[in-house]
Amino acid sequence: MNATTALRNGWQKVFGAGARSARPAPGDTSHGTILYLEDISVSFDGFKALNALTLYIDAGELRCIIGPNGAGKTTMMDVITGKTRPDAGSAWFGQTTDLLTLSEPQIAEAGIGRKFQKPTVFEQHTVMENLELAVAGTKTIWTTLGSPLDRRQHERIEEVLETIRLQDRRSMRAGMLSHGQKQWLEIGMLLAQEPRLLLVDEPVAGMTPQEVERTAELLLSLAGKHSVMVVEHDMDFVRSIARRVTVLHEGHVLAEGTIDEVQNDPRVVEVYLGE
Numbered sequence: 001m002n003a004t005t006a007l008r009n010g011w012q013k014v015f016g017a018g019a020r021s022a023r024p025a026p027g028d029t030s031h032g033t034i035l036y037l038e039d040i041s042v043s044f045d046g047f048k049a050l051n052a053l054t055l056y057i058d059a060g061e062l063r064c065i066i067g068p069n070g071a072g073k074t075t076m077m078d079v080i081t082g083k084t085r086p087d088a089g090s091a092w093f094g095q096t097t098d099l100l101t102l103s104e105p106q107i108a109e110a111g112i113g114r115k116f117q118k119p120t121v122f123e124q125h126t127v128m129e130n131l132e133l134a135v136a137g138t139k140t141i142w143t144t145l146g147s148p149l150d151r152r153q154h155e156r157i158e159e160v161l162e163t164i165r166l167q168d169r170r171s172m173r174a175g176m177l178s179h180g181q182k183q184w185l186e187i188g189m190l191l192a193q194e195p196r197l198l199l200v201d202e203p204v205a206g207m208t209p210q211e212v213e214r215t216a217e218l219l220l221s222l223a224g225k226h227s228v229m230v231v232e233h234d235m236d237f238v239r240s241i242a243r244r245v246t247v248l249h250e251g252h253v254l255a256e257g258t259i260d261e262v263q264n265d266p267r268v269v270e271v272y273l274g275e
């Protein structure tokens, strides 16, 4: 058990499960770590997709996760977002939020946003309307569109439009955007909900080189304000954004370090060459 885990467990012992009102907000990162995955195992029909996976993400960090097909990357994100329950292990969001006790909507509400590989924006609606739906925290079009947003929500939308650089596309129907712009809009829709941790699955698949470059800038601009976990196969892209890279293999962490460190690690070379 590391020091932060001990501290967190100590908190629980002192305050107990009933002391929720005295606890810090979900995703409390006063100890510098936003995500704790410890000894997580997930089996599908006896096959271990995750095998005692232990991984920590710092608050504000941009972490890249790589690994060959079937390494367990998607399963790990499914555990974090509550889609898949592990057979063993613990998953904490900050010091005080036990992810394994929360439903998928509760985890999203607590501040974990997930961007799937394919963009799922509302194509018939404008960029602005898509963001309005997101900032209102619902994807129920009919109850949201036309309802007045408050000043804070308007400001949030403007901030997001600037971050994703789609200010001049605000009135365009989302269906008319390029593939890359749709991906940025969907990232913007997540940002509108002010997540603490953002999980992003293969963001640059199918993008033009310019869009890839722009996506790198976008993700780098999010780090610090948000913690970002990016799963990506494109190694050039990983090199362009990564400070720290985790290599998954057979459901656990094979190596972790800078991109140069992991690319020169003989175990990593063997796993990739052996594919």
Ligand SMILES: Nc1ncnc2c1ncn2[C@@H]1O[C@H](COP(=O)(O)OP(=O)(O)OP(=O)(O)O)[C@@H](O)[C@H]1O
Pocket: 044, 045, 048, 049, 067, 068, 069, 070, 071, 072, 073, 074, 075, 076
């Ligand atoms: N629902 C499921 N039922 C059975 N096996 C599954 C299920 N989901 C995943 N697996 C298996 O678990 C292993 C890990 O899969 P996972 O999708 O997490 O890997 P990945 O690293 O995301 O791979 P890729 O890079 O190909 O997306 C694979 O062998 C996969 O076939």
